[in-house]
Amino acid sequence: xxxxxxxxxAGYAVGAALVAAIRALTGVxxxxxxxxxxxxxxxxxxxxxxxxxxxxAWAREWVGLDARPAAPPGWRRYFAYSTDHKVIGVQYLxxxxxxxxxxxxxxxxxxxxxxxxxxxxxxxxxxxQVMSLHGIxxxxxxxxxxxxxxxxxxxxxxxxAEDMAFPRLNALSYWLIPPVALLLLTSTVLGGxxxxxxxYAPLSERNRVGQIFxxxxxxxxxxxxxxxxxNFLVTIIRLRAPxxxxxxxxxxxxxxxxxxxxxxxxxxxxxVAMLLTLLDRVFGxxxxxxxxxxxxxxxxxxxxxxxxxxxxxxxxxxxxxALEVLPHFARRALFAYRWAVGGLAGVVALSGVVWIHHMFxxxxxxxxxxxxxxxxxxxxIPTGVIFLSALGTLWLGRLWLRTPMLFAIAxxxxxxxxxITGIFLADVPTDVQLQDTYFVVAHFHYTIVGGExxxxxxxxxxxxxxxxxxxxxxxxxxxxxxxxxxxFNLTFFPxxxxxxxxMNRRIADYDAALANTNLFVSIASFxxxxxxLVFLWNVIVSWTRGPMAQANPWRARTLEWxxxxxxxxxxxxxxxxxxxxxxxxxxxxxxxxxxxxxGGDD
Amino acid sequence: MRTNEGAARGPATSVRRHTLAFVVxxxxxxxxAFWIVSGTEFNPPGGSAEAAIIDEAFRFLALLAVPVxxxxxxxxxxxxxxxxxxxxxxxxxxPLPEPRGVALGWIVVTSALAIFVIVNPGxxxxxxxxxxxxxxxxxxxxxxGQQWSWNITYDGYGVTVPKATELVLPRDRRVRFIVTSKxxxxxxxxxxxxxxxxxxxxxxxxxxxxxxxxxxxxxxxLYRLQCAELCGTGHARMTARVRVVEQAExxxxxxSLRAEAGR
Numbered sequence: 001x002x003x004x005x006x007x008x009x010a011g012y013a014v015g016a017a018l019v020a021a022i023r024a025l026t027g028v029x030x031x032x033x034x035x036x037x038x039x040x041x042x043x044x045x046x047x048x049x050x051x052x053x054x055x056x057a058w059a060r061e062w063v064g065l066d067a068r069p070a071a072p073p074g075w076r077r078y079f080a081y082s083t084d085h086k087v088i089g090v091q092y093l094x095x096x097x098x099x100x101x102x103x104x105x106x107x108x109x110x111x112x113x114x115x116x117x118x119x120x121x122x123x124x125x126x127x128x129q130v131m132s133l134h135g136i137x138x139x140x141x142x143x144x145x146x147x148x149x150x151x152x153x154x155x156x157x158x159x160x161a162e163d164m165a166f167p168r169l170n171a172l173s174y175w176l177i178p179p180v181a182l183l184l185l186t187s188t189v190l191g192g193x194x195x196x197x198x199x200y201a202p203l204s205e206r207n208r209v210g211q212i213f214x215x216x217x218x219x220x221x222x223x224x225x226x227x228x229x230x231n232f233l234v235t236i237i238r239l240r241a242p243x244x245x246x247x248x249x250x251x252x253x254x255x256x257x258x259x260x261x262x263x264x265x266x267x268x269x270x271x272v273a274m275l276l277t278l279l280d281r282v283f284g285x286x287x288x289x290x291x292x293x294x295x296x297x298x299x300x301x302x303x304x305x306x307x308x309x310x311x312x313x314x315x316x317x318x319x320x321x322a323l324e325v326l327p328h329f330a331r332r333a334l335f336a337y338r339w340a341v342g343g344l345a346g347v348v349a350l351s352g353v354v355w356i357h358h359m360f361x362x363x364x365x366x367x368x369x370x371x372x373x374x375x376x377x378x379x380x381i382p383t384g385v386i387f388l389s390a391l392g393t394l395w396l397g398r399l400w401l402r403t404p405m406l407f408a409i410a411x412x413x414x415x416x417x418x419x420i421t422g423i424f425l426a427d428v429p430t431d432v433q434l435q436d437t438y439f440v441v442a443h444f445h446y447t448i449v450g451g452e453x454x455x456x457x458x459x460x461x462x463x464x465x466x467x468x469x470x471x472x473x474x475x476x477x478x479x480x481x482x483x484x485x486x487x488f489n490l491t492f493f494p495x496x497x498x499x500x501x502x503m504n505r506r507i508a509d510y511d512a513a514l515a516n517t518n519l520f521v522s523i524a525s526f527x528x529x530x531x532x533l534v535f536l537w538n539v540i541v542s543w544t545r546g547p548m549a550q551a552n553p554w555r556a557r558t559l560e561w562x563x564x565x566x567x568x569x570x571x572x573x574x575x576x577x578x579x580x581x582x583x584x585x586x587x588x589x590x591x592x593x594x595x596x597x598x599g600g601d602d
Numbered sequence: 603m604r605t606n607e608g609a610a611r612g613p614a615t616s617v618r619r620h621t622l623a624f625v626v627x628x629x630x631x632x633x634x635a636f637w638i639v640s641g642t643e644f645n646p647p648g649g650s651a652e653a654a655i656i657d658e659a660f661r662f663l664a665l666l667a668v669p670v671x672x673x674x675x676x677x678x679x680x681x682x683x684x685x686x687x688x689x690x691x692x693x694x695x696x697p698l699p700e701p702r703g704v705a706l707g708w709i710v711v712t713s714a715l716a717i718f719v720i721v722n723p724g725x726x727x728x729x730x731x732x733x734x735x736x737x738x739x740x741x742x743x744x745x746x747g748q749q750w751s752w753n754i755t756y757d758g759y760g761v762t763v764p765k766a767t768e769l770v771l772p773r774d775r776r777v778r779f780i781v782t783s784k785x786x787x788x789x790x791x792x793x794x795x796x797x798x799x800x801x802x803x804x805x806x807x808x809x810x811x812x813x814x815x816x817x818x819x820x821x822x823x824l825y826r827l828q829c830a831e832l833c834g835t836g837h838a839r840m841t842a843r844v845r846v847v848e849q850a851e852x853x854x855x856x857x858s859l860r861a862e863a864g865r
Contacts, residue, residue: 124836124838124839128832128834128837194832194835195834196832198832200787200832202785202786202803203786203833206786207834290802290804290805291803294804296787297805330685331691331694331695332695332697336700336705361789361800362802363799363800363802363805366733369728369733373725374724377716377717377719377724378716378720380712381709381713381716384709384712385708385709388705391674391677391678391681392700394677394681394682395620395685397685398687398691398694398695399681399682399685399687400687400689400690401686409678409682412674412678413675420667420670423663423667423719424663427719427724427727428724429655429724429727429730430656430660430663430723432656432796432797433645433660433793435798435830436789436798436830436831437830500644500645500646502646502793506832506837507837507838511823513823585697586695586696587696587697
């Protein structure tokens with residue numbers, strides 16, 4: 001990592017010097033900050049990647065030398081460049097869990113400020129910066145944590161493969177993430193940016209220099225997401241074990257497959273929006289500047305064309321993680337498996353034609369309103385199928401309510417509230433009033449935190465013994481669940497009321513009539529924050545000193561549990577052959593056998 | 603197929619028993635929730651003809667959501683309470699066959715609900731708001747946003763108030779706001795009227811509201827013109843007071859504003 005930083009600095013110096021030289025030759029101020037940063041950035045990025053391990057483990061081949069992949073032993077491998085999907089999965093999970101907690105702390109700062117009307121600790125400009133930072137950090141976590149963390153660790157295991165299709169690309173997509181943290185940190189030091197995670201132009205073209213770090217880091221997260229998406233698509237299409245037909249794929253793998261499709265198709269659009277904003281700022285182009293013939297609404301269209309599918313990039317992994325957990329703890333097959341896959345596909349298909357529901361009050365031509373009202377409401381149909389699958393699996397099951405199961409069930413309670421309130425936001429007449437209020441804040445926290453992040457914790461507890469080889473403390477796990485579940489609902493449910501009472505979002509101050517509810521929400525948010533101390537304690541103690549886990553403590557059928565905990569390099573002692581569906585409890589048939597004894601049917 | 607008649611009948615009766623118990627619990631929860639929802643005032647008192655339509659749409663959706671919400675909630679709760687097992691799983695029971703037609707029936711019902719809310723209160727609400735026809739306004743007010751204040755022009759009165767602290771409107775007149783921005787995107791929002799439209803540099807956007815209740819910011823903080831789109835440091839405080847008066851008083855206000863501007 002030290003070498004990576006050195007590489008980044010060297011790269012930056014090259015890029016910045018190049019631009020300064022060109023600008024000096026053409027007679028403009030050679031030391032203007034923004035052009036230097038923007039032009040130095042790609043060079044710094046290349047320097048970082050080469051320094052951090054790409055050169056040693058990969059790029060040496062380009063000049064005819066032997067690649068020398070480093071493989072430090074033990075825990076040190078998690079801090080080094082590695083192409084092992086399990087190491088990369090853990091790197092993603094730990095990185096994003098840390099970012100999640102930091103972004104949560106920034107939310108607590110906001111809640112301190114909002115605990116009472118008037119100004120407490122954050123002046124309005126600082127409030128907007130902290131709010132923007134909270135937003136983008138959480139978005140980065142939500143877009144990546146399950147798909148990149150658990151996706152990387154588990155997809156090869158679940159389909160019976162040795163690794164991802166493109167291990168080097170996989171490492172590359174991870175090592176694009178630390179520069180994002182570095183960029184946003186630099187931005188904060190320079191005074192941050194105040195245009196939220198949406199970065200609407202032209203505000204983002206007129207504010208301080210911190211904005212460009214936001215745009216650059218958004219492009220990087222997007223790049224990482226596209227690369228990761230392509231890698232999953234190829235892996236799942238090409239590397240399934242013999243007998244692992246599409247109809248036998250665990251639902252989690254289906255979810256990652258469909259999510260990757262969205263990442264690969266839609267992300268370009270937001271990267272373009274970010275890039276054009278930078279061009280407007282640095283080179284004076286006028287894509288989004290009305291005075292120069294540009295269109296601010298163009299930015300919103302490009303932005304939401306990705307960012308609405310992006311919410312499904314966040315939530316589908318949460319749903320399928322919960323759906324993956326349910327059958328193993330209900331001891332029966334996933335209900336309506338094929339319909340659930342169809343439901344996921346339906347959501348993906350509709351996700352590309354609903355983005356204008358973010359813009360009902362933006363001044364888009366009227367004709368779009370009824371059309372996007374209709375497409376948006378239609379999404380509730382495939383979403384409903386996911387609920388059918390969950391309810392049907394629980395119904396008449398034998399529920400073993402361990403921590404992962406509790407989190408998985410809570411996903412459907414929370415998302416029920418998030419989904420139903422979404423109907424109010426999709427119906428144009430009600431949205432006119434609710435748009436940009438705390439009703440929206442409550443709605444998306446219910447869907448993304450209540451849906452995806454609860455799913456994330458279901459996954460963390462479910463696969464903890466597999467990943468670490470040790471068992472977590474069940475009592476602390478259940479304490480964490482109930483504490484987080486109750487505090488989460490106490491924090492976010494009253495926000496629906498705040499929105500209805502006329503509190504708009506992204507404001508540093510509000511009307512005194514709303515003081516009591518806001519104080520309540522602030523107190524509850526601290527209780528929510530404190531619940532993660534239980535989680536951290538449990539994880540740290542269990543990972544270092546917990547009892548050793550068995551290979552299959554849940555008596556689950558899927559492939560990751562048919563190998564040791566943690567699995568060896570390249571996962572299985574002998575390649576598995578899949579002979580039945582993943583959830584056929586009580587039939588006496590195995591899902592897979594190690595080795596080709598039973599013969600594949602492909 | 604089954605070898606033992608009794609074993610086959612056993613699970614079937616218990617399925618019927620659970621189903622019946624679930625339906626009873628669902629109906630009870632639905633009745634209770636209907637009672638709560640119909641007694642809840644979700645929105646604060648409105649101040650325009652549009653507010654009545656929008657609040658009615660909200661109330662209708664809330665009532666429609668009740669049986670859906672309770673179905674899933676009772677389904678989850680019933681399963682957790684009734685089907686939980688204390689210890690780790692023993693031998694897994696033989697899987698029950700998936701009942702035919704459940705998924706299809708579910709999709710038919712949810713599709714009907716989704717299409718229903720698209721039409722009502724979606725399209726019908728937009729029609730009631732007069733958005734599908736070309737209604738003529740009684741008064742045109744031009745509003746220009748800038749960081750961080752509003753410039754208000756009353757069309758036909760020759761009155762422009764830069765950095766306005768107050769917006770005065772006559773009662774029972776259909777007001778058309780023609781909105782734009784000088785710098786970044788803002789959004790015109792008057793919570794009491796349930797009207798919201800973005801102020802976008804370079805284009806004009808429009809929204810109509812018909813105030814039907816006398817009121818002022820001092821009596822009701824929802825009578826305010828507030829920026830609803832993040833626009834920089836002063837966003838939270840980018841507000842102006844709104845006052846709704848009778849037509850005669852409105853004419854007097856315009857005259858005095860004109861006189862002030864002339865001085």
